[in-house]
Amino acid sequence: MPIVSLDRLLKHASDNRYAVGAFVSMNIEIVQAAIAAAERQNSPVIIRIHPDSRQITSFEAITAVAKLLGGKACVPVGISLDHGNTLGDTVDAIRAGATSVMLDAAEEPLEENIRRVRQVVEVAEPLGVLVEAAIGHMEHGAVQTADDLADVAQSVKLVRESGATILAPAIGNVHGSAHGETKATPDLAIDRIRELREATGVPICMHGGSGTPREQMRQATKAGVAMVILFSDIITAYNTELKRVLDENSIGIAIIDALVPAQHAAQAVIEEKMVDLGSAGQARAFNEWLTKSSA
Numbered sequence: 001m002p003i004v005s006l007d008r009l010l011k012h013a014s015d016n017r018y019a020v021g022a023f024v025s026m027n028i029e030i031v032q033a034a035i036a037a038a039e040r041q042n043s044p045v046i047i048r049i050h051p052d053s054r055q056i057t058s059f060e061a062i063t064a065v066a067k068l069l070g071g072k073a074c075v076p077v078g079i080s081l082d083h084g085n086t087l088g089d090t091v092d093a094i095r096a097g098a099t100s101v102m103l104d105a106a107e108e109p110l111e112e113n114i115r116r117v118r119q120v121v122e123v124a125e126p127l128g129v130l131v132e133a134a135i136g137h138m139e140h141g142a143v144q145t146a147d148d149l150a151d152v153a154q155s156v157k158l159v160r161e162s163g164a165t166i167l168a169p170a171i172g173n174v175h176g177s178a179h180g181e182t183k184a185t186p187d188l189a190i191d192r193i194r195e196l197r198e199a200t201g202v203p204i205c206m207h208g209g210s211g212t213p214r215e216q217m218r219q220a221t222k223a224g225v226a227m228v229i230l231f232s233d234i235i236t237a238y239n240t241e242l243k244r245v246l247d248e249n250s251i252g253i254a255i256i257d258a259l260v261p262a263q264h265a266a267q268a269v270i271e272e273k274m275v276d277l278g279s280a281g282q283a284r285a286f287n288e289w290l291t292k293s294s295a
Contacts, residue, residue: 004076006100018278022046024231037270041280059096075283106134117162136170175208197224241265
């Protein structure tokens with residue numbers, strides 16, 4: 001089926017109290033693993049592209065693979081931008097086919113955060129593209145303190161004055177270990193998630209989903225998390241298997257012999273995450289709902 005807009009994906013997830021996994025994909029193998037996992041688990045899936053990937057490829061190259069495989073899949077596939085730093089990042093992602101983009105200005109003063117997100121909204125809104133804003137302090141690898149959590153009143157102000165349609169707040173999540181950190185176990189502030197969802201009226205996106213215990217994840221989806229960004233657990237499985245095969249063979253090994261098991265290892269972890277998120281088994285229900293709502 002064609003690539004599905006994230007407004008549809010997140011509405012269905014919010015209404016049915018599950019979350020869609022957004023898997024950060026910096027190479028073709030992770031895109032393939034995510035869509036294959038979605039097919040196996042009958043789950044919606046989001047391919048999340050990151051500005052860092054442009055060091056070796058383009059947004060268009062990654063999204064072309066997602067569009068090709070998504071077009072052949074029976075499950076809904078979305079495309080989204082992770083951690084855009086500039087207006088240019090978001091425009092490039094929209095041109096490549098993303099139907100949601102993130103402008104991450106969480107570490108800026110609130111008024112500057114609002115101003116920068118509003119710039120993106122002015123470009124994206126006429127195109128039907130959702131805009132994700134971030135708020136609160138999410139240090140990589142570290143457990144958040146109460147002071148780090150997203151403030152409800154400030155979050156409402158950010159959403160209302162910027163026009164953001166997705167909120168990525170600090171909610172006790174532990175953000176990434178991609179920079180070499182040892183990642184702590186998350187301690188999600190479930191009540192804060194519920195307050196933020198009710199007060200802002202927009203879907204909540206949880207970053208740093210890797211390492212979150214299943215019960216916490218399920219409580220978070222019931223409280224209002226509709227999208228979860230996942231990278232560390234998936235790329236760790238991929239890299240571990242890649243390294244194992246390379247270490248066991250000569251330097252002249254055909255790289256495909258390492259990439260195939262690495263992709264399969266990533267797919268196995270992605271399937272587990274879909275179960276944790278409650279999205280496994282939801283693709284058929286989504287497709288039926290989409291057909292009815294479009295009639």
